[in-house]
Amino acid sequence: MNDDATPIDEETILLAARVKALRQEHADLDASIEALERMPIPDQLLIARMKRRKLSLRDEIVKIEARILPDIIA
Template sequence: MLTEEQITENRATLHELQIEHHDLDQVIAHLMLNPPPDDLLIRRLKKRKLLLKDRMTLLEHLLEPDVLA
């Protein structure tokens, strides 16, 4: 069971990750429309975005335990 402090910290972290995820999504979309000479940057940004999504999912599960549990 999480303490109120842990819940507050996790919510703040989740919010920061959501903002970064959204920002990366916008950057990736822009770069795909105006591609750089190679696509290494886009691949790195997409990988970072996936890592953020995984962390967000983990935090969401911590904050909202399974109803069936």
């Protein structure tokens, strides 16, 4: 077996685990935002911060997924 393939596989596994964790955090933020928006007097500043964090997480997820499965121009 080729030793060069092992680090890539390990890296892919680590990246996939990171994506999973980021997706969970993204989902948790989404649920928190929904709960805050249902409050009688929602904290708009906190909601805005959480939405920015959610967008940041989404960007990071997309970057990591691009490293896992890079676009190949045929």
